[in-house]
Amino acid sequence: MNDKELIQDFLARYKAALLENDVSDLLIQVKKELLEVHERGNKVIIAGNGGSAAMASHVSVDFTKQGNVRTINFNEADLITCFTNDYGFEQWVARALDVYADHGDLAIFISSSGKSVNMINAAQAAKKIGLKVVTLTGFSEGNPLKQLGDVNFWLDSKAYNIIENTHQIWLLMICDLLVGKAEYSA
Numbered sequence: 001m002n003d004k005e006l007i008q009d010f011l012a013r014y015k016a017a018l019l020e021n022d023v024s025d026l027l028i029q030v031k032k033e034l035l036e037v038h039e040r041g042n043k044v045i046i047a048g049n050g051g052s053a054a055m056a057s058h059v060s061v062d063f064t065k066q067g068n069v070r071t072i073n074f075n076e077a078d079l080i081t082c083f084t085n086d087y088g089f090e091q092w093v094a095r096a097l098d099v100y101a102d103h104g105d106l107a108i109f110i111s112s113s114g115k116s117v118n119m120i121n122a123a124q125a126a127k128k129i130g131l132k133v134v135t136l137t138g139f140s141e142g143n144p145l146k147q148l149g150d151v152n153f154w155l156d157s158k159a160y161n162i163i164e165n166t167h168q169i170w171l172l173m174i175c176d177l178l179v180g181k182a183e184y185s186a
Contacts, residue, residue: 017155017166027170029151030134031177034069037106044071045101045131047093047122048110051164052136055110059171067178072100090117094125103130108171110136112163114143114154123148136170138163 001009037044044063046056056073063071074080074096083092101107107126111119114137123133123145135149138157146152153170155163 013157013159013162014165017157017162018169021155021166023153023170026151026153027173027177030174033106033132033134033151034063034067034174034178037104038069040104042070042102042104042106044069044106044108045097045126046071046073046108046110047096047119049116049118051160052110052112052167055164055168055171056108058168059108059175062172062175063178067175069178074100090121093118093122097122097125097129097131101126101129101131105129105131106134107131108134108136109145109149110167111143111145112137112160112167113139114145115139116145120144120148136167138167 034044044060046060047053048056053073053075057075060071060073063069074093079096080092083095087095097107107122109119109123109126114135123135126133127148132150133148134151134153135145136153137143137146138155141154141156143154146154153167155166157163157166
């Protein structure tokens with residue numbers, strides 16, 4: 001394929017990811033969950049690895065600022081390195097939840113493959129604490145993280161960029177639903 005054909009293929013896969021996966025009911029459900037969390041005085045905790053961690057940072061700020069739903073993420077280098085050093089990579093998010101989560105909070109875990117052990121362990125820990133769990137995954141529909149969620153967004157793709165960018169669009173759509181319009185100004 002030449003460059004132009006690659007671009008057209010890339011855009012066609014995005015179009016299919018967004019238009020052939022009707023997640024409207026899930027988006028509305030998560031919006032309602034976020035509003036209930038806010039009304040109870042609880043918070044949202046969002047986590048992921050790599051690009052998904054960057055997405056968690058972006059979305060946590062937007063949920064807080066635009067959506068008025070208190071949201072935190074675990075992307076501080078000192079927290080990650082301290083908890084990873086003390087508890088191991090597979091357990092660091094679960095242990096952070098032990099410290100920061102309160103019964104009634106909502107957790108959102110993002111993993112393109114749905115096989116990230118630290119996200120799986122975090123989802124299990126969240127359930128024990130009494131948190132509802134929202135997952136965003138791709139790859140295999142039966143992935144382990146998706147099996148642990150109360151609300152699950154899944155994309156039938158194995159392409160990281162398609163999955164991650166679609167997850168970001170879905171999360172930002174939830175933010176726009178919280179705000180009540182498709183466009184807003186700061």
